[in-house]
Amino acid sequence: MKKDNKPLGPSQRMLRVGELVRHALADIFARGDIEDEALVGSVVTVPEVRMTPDLKLANAYVMPLGGVHAEEIVAALNRHSKFIRGRVAPKINMKYAPDIRFFVDDTFEEAGRIDELLRSDRVKRDLEDDGGDEE
Structure with missing residues (x-):
């Protein structure tokens, strides 16, 4: 509220x-x-x-x-x-x-755009960097 x-x-x-x-x-x-x-x-x-x-x-x-x-x-x-x-x-x-x-309705288009961003090399690189810090 x-x-x-x-x-x-x-x-x-x-x-x-x-x-x-x-x-x-x-x-x-x-x-x-x-x-x-x-x-x-x-x-x-x-x-x-x-x-x-x-x-x-x-x-x-x-x-x-x-x-x-x-x-x-x-x-x-x-x-x-x-x-x-x-x-x-x-x-x-x-x-x-x-x-x-x-x-x-543009939710499918927006979901596709977000999915594309999540699969980008930049995000993959950030995820790989985060994985090494937790050891």
Whole structure:
């Protein structure tokens, strides 16, 4: 807890609602309910949905399979966000359905960058130097 008694991370309710929205979105994408040229033949995954504390806004992070045309797909999803919200609403059983914004999920890219750094010669050299000091 911080000094002002506010939690540092998302509340359990925010996490639970985010997971409900994530499952609803995955179901909608799997069934192909959205008709848009940019989405034809694309398999879209939803690794994470982050809710605002008031539960009125859902930030959905999506990634097409293989990462191909990610920006175009996110733009298409944002164009159809009101339609998607209407499809999500009955699935999550809440008084108000959140507005949904879509973003490209870059966690895989970031993980790849970190992995590349960890495998670099500089880090290997540092690890080898540390191993000799412990004797």
